[in-house]
Amino acid sequence: MSTPISTEGTICGTLFIVAAPSGAGKSTLVNALLEREPAISLSVSHTTRPPRPGEQYGRHYYFVERGEFEREVGEGIFLEHAEVHGNFYGTSRKTVQDLLGQGRDVLLEIDWQGAAQIRRTKPDCVSVFILPPSRTELERRLRGRGSDSAEVIERRLRNSRGEIAHAHEFDYIIVNDRFEDALDGLQAIVQAVRLRTALQCQRHEALIRELLAGG
Ligand SMILES: Nc1ncnc2c1ncn2[C@@H]1O[C@H](COP(=O)(O)OP(=O)(O)OP(=O)(O)O)[C@@H](O)[C@H]1O
């Protein structure tokens, strides 16, 4: 495995991806992870979805009109973008590249289509798929959240089968049954990846020094 180097020659951070069917608990887990691991930067996506009550522009999403989103796609500002549950979502290329280049770990909360696009250009990314413990519990969580209309919930539940079918493409799968266990699992993945990257960097640095010193 390679050590990711930015264009400035500094060691890059790691790109983490967390995906899940709607309602599995991805955002709740990610927010709790960020409290435990505040050095990770969460990328704020652009979306054409209307804001839910309480959602803020720039904090939860950059909410944009469809025309503006299409213009941004044309300008190539997205690292990945996809249509999910009838709305469009995209990740800012510049934000992610700037943060990684500064050596920061970045987390993307995106769907499986976006994850597949990112793997093609950033094969060193680390991807995690969150599963609900059962379909009944997924539906209970979606309805219990109280943020979407019955029609939107039905659509998301219908789409969940197609999303879960891609779980095996991810590096890790976590079942979000008991919340604290799932959170511990997610944090363990992040910590293990960081340790591996640090050890690789040390080995590469040692080899570079040895090769430069040799006659
Ligand atoms: N382990 C858990 N046990 C019980 N409830 C949970 C658990 N994890 C999350 N929840 C609840 O399930 C609901 C859905 O969680 P959340 O909004 O994080 O889902 P999501 O996967 O991010 O969905 P979406 O993709 O639609 O944004 C929330 O009300 C959350 O509090």
Ligand SMILES: Nc1nc2c(ncn2[C@@H]2O[C@H](COP(=O)(O)O)[C@@H](O)[C@H]2O)c(=O)[nH]1
């Ligand atoms: N491919 C992308 N998917 C994204 C992005 N931001 C969010 N999402 C995914 O969309 C669904 C629905 O999200 P919601 O906020 O409307 O519930 C969920 O799976 C998100 O992970 C993105 O930038 N790209």
